Amino acid sequence: MTTVPRSTTLQRDLDVGELRDLVARIAADPGQWRPLVRSDTSERHFEQLWRDDHVDIWVITWASGNDTGFHDHDVSSGAVAVVEGEIIEERLVVGGLPRQLRHRVGETFDFDASHVHRMRHDAAAMAVSIHAYSPPLWRMGAYEVEADGTLRRRSISSAEELRPVESAA
Amino acid sequence: MNRFSEPVQTCVSPEIDIHQHLWPEPLLRALSLRREPPMLVRRGAGWTLALRGEPEAPVDLADHDPAARAALVRADGLDRALVVPSSPLGIEALAADEGVRALPDEFGAWAAVGLVEPDPAALARLLDAGFVGACIAAGALDGPDGLERLGPVLETLERHGAPLLVHPGPAPPTTVALPGWWAALNGYVATMQTAWHAFAVWGRPAHPALRVCFAMLAGLAPLQRERLVARGGPAISDPDVFLDVSSYGGRTVDAVLREVGVDRLVYGSDRPVVAAADLPLGEAVRTALRQRNPARLLFTVTTEVPA
Numbered sequence: 502m503t504t505v506p507r508s509t510t511l512q513r514d515l516d517v518g519e520l521r522d523l524v525a526r527i528a529a530d531p532g533q534w535r536p537l538v539r540s541d542t543s544e545r546h547f548e549q550l551w552r553d554d555h556v557d558i559w560v561i562t563w564a565s566g567n568d569t570g571f572h573d574h575d576v577s578s579g580a581v582a583v584v585e586g587e588i589i590e591e592r593l594v595v596g597g598l599p600r601q602l603r604h605r606v607g608e609t610f611d612f613d614a615s616h617v618h619r620m621r622h623d624a625a626a627m628a629v630s631i632h633a634y635s636p637p638l639w640r641m642g643a644y645e646v647e648a649d650g651t652l653r654r655r656s657i658s659s660a661e662e663l664r665p666v667e668s669a670a
Numbered sequence: 671m672n673r674f675s676e677p678v679q680t681c682v683s684p685e686i687d688i689h690q691h692l693w694p695e696p697l698l699r700a701l702s703l704r705r706e707p708p709m710l711v712r713r714g715a716g717w718t719l720a721l722r723g724e725p726e727a728p729v730d731l732a733d734h735d736p737a738a739r740a741a742l743v744r745a746d747g748l749d750r751a752l753v754v755p756s757s758p759l760g761i762e763a764l765a766a767d768e769g770v771r772a773l774p775d776e777f778g779a780w781a782a783v784g785l786v787e788p789d790p791a792a793l794a795r796l797l798d799a800g801f802v803g804a805c806i807a808a809g810a811l812d813g814p815d816g817l818e819r820l821g822p823v824l825e826t827l828e829r830h831g832a833p834l835l836v837h838p839g840p841a842p843p844t845t846v847a848l849p850g851w852w853a854a855l856n857g858y859v860a861t862m863q864t865a866w867h868a869f870a871v872w873g874r875p876a877h878p879a880l881r882v883c884f885a886m887l888a889g890l891a892p893l894q895r896e897r898l899v900a901r902g903g904p905a906i907s908d909p910d911v912f913l914d915v916s917s918y919g920g921r922t923v924d925a926v927l928r929e930v931g932v933d934r935l936v937y938g939s940d941r942p943v944v945a946a947a948d949l950p951l952g953e954a955v956r957t958a959l960r961q962r963n964p965a966r967l968l969f970t971v972t973t974e975v976p977a
Contacts, residue, residue, distance in 0.1 A: 512905065554895060554907075554929075658952050660927075660951070663954075664932055
C-alpha cells in the first residue's frame with residue numbers, strides 16, 4: 502500500500518527533514534516503486550507515485566547519459582532516495598568548478614527551495630530514484646552558463662522536467 | 671466525422687482540441703425556422719442568435735462552414751477537433767447528431783444527451799457509431815438529484831469506457847440588459863463550480879470508473895481547494911477528472927496547473943466562440959495538453975463495470 506505522506510493529515514507543506522523521512526520510507530518498500538520503473542527508456546522517465554495539495558512524489562528511471570542541467574525548484578523543497586544505481590549531483594559554485602557529490606543506492610539527500618543543482622547519470626547500468634517535492638513542483642528555473650561565465654536563468658514550467666516532449670507518445 | 675472508437679495504436683498521439691462548436695447545416699436550418707428562443711433571426715444582411723438568458727449575438731454562418739473549419743483545424747496544428755453540442759442553447763432536443771456525423775474527418779464529436787428524458791440506449795448507439803463520449807450541461811449535474819437522474823447515462827459511459835464532458839448550460843431568462851460576456855463570467859462559472867463539487871461528493875462514489883472533463887477549468891473550482899479544506903471539505907485528488915482550458919490564458923492555466931498538476935489539463939479552444947490562442951507555457955505543457963492528456967481522457971481501454 503502506498504505510503505500516505507504526513508502532509509495529507511497535517512494539511513501543510515513538509516520540511517526537508519520530513520521529506521527525507523518520506524522518501525526513505527518509500528525506498529524501503531520496493532513494492533511501491535518497483536512497478537513504476539521503466540527499463541525500456543533512453544530518456545529520464547517520471548512516474549507519479551503520489552500527489553496531494555502539499556507533496557508530490559515521483560519515481561524516476563535514469564538511463565546512461567541523462568542530465569538535468571542546472572536548475573532550481575522555485576518555491577519547492579525536495580528530497581531524493583537512490584534505490585538503484587548511482588546519481589551524480591553537482592552544485593553550482595561561483596568562480597569555481599561545480600561541487601560534485603555521488604549519491605549511491607541506499608542513500609538519501611535533501612534540498613530547500615534556494616538550492617541550485619544539476620543531476621546526471623553516467624554509469625552504463627540504469628539508476629532509479631524516489632523524489633518528493635513540497636509544495637508540489639510547479640515552476641522551475643533552468644540555468645545556463647555562457648562561455649564568458651555569465652549565468653542565465655529561464656523560468657520554465659515543471660512540465661518541462663516531469664513531462665518532457667520526448668515522452669508524449 | 672472521425673470514429674474515435676479505436677484506441678490509438680501509433681507511437682505518437684494525435685493533437686486534439688477537445689472543445690469546438692460547429693453547428694451543422696440541419697441544426698442551422700432548425701434554428702432559423704423557430705419562432706421563439708433559441709432561434710436564428712435575420713438582422714439586415716446577417717443573422718443573430720436569440721437566447722433567453724443572454725443578449726442577442728450576431729452569428730457568422732461562415733464560422734460553421736465545415737470545409738473552412740476543417741482547414742482551421744489543420745492551420746491550428748491539430749489532427750482532430752471534437753465538436754461539442756451547444757448546451758447553452760438548451761437545444762439538446764433538436765439533436766443534431768445526423769449533421770455531426772456528416773462532418774469532415776478532422777472532426778470527432780461529443781454526443782448530446784436529451785435532458786427531458788435521458789436515453790441511455792440512444793447514447794449507447796451513438797457511442798457505437800463513433801461519438802467520443804457524452805456532453806451534459808453543468809446545471810443537470812448540480813446535485814444528488816441530477817446525478818441520480820442521469821445515473822443510467824453515466825453508467826452507459828462507464829461501460830463503454832467513454833468520457834463525460836461537463837459544459838455550461840443555458841443561462842436563466844432575464845429581462846435586464848446585460849453585457850454579452852455576463853453569463854460567461856457569472857452563471858457559467860457558478861454552475862461549473864457546483865457541478866465540479868457535486869461530482870466529487872455524489873458522482874464519483876456512484877461511478878468509480880468514469881473519466882470526466884470539465885470545460886472552462888470547471889469555473890476555476892480547483893482554485894477553491896484551500897477554502898474547501900478550511901470548510902471541512904474533502905481534499906481528494908481525482909486522477910480521472912480533467913479540465914479543459916477554454917477561454918483562459920497563461921496566468922490562469924498556470925495557476926490551475928499548480929493546484930492539479932499538468933497531467934489533468936486538456937486543450938479545448940471553444941472555437942468559434944473565442945479565437946484559439948497558444949498558451950505561453952512551453953512545449954512540454956503544450957504537448958501534455960494537446961496529445962498526452964487527451965489520449966488518457968479519450969482512449970482508455972473499456973472496463974466492465976459490475977451491474
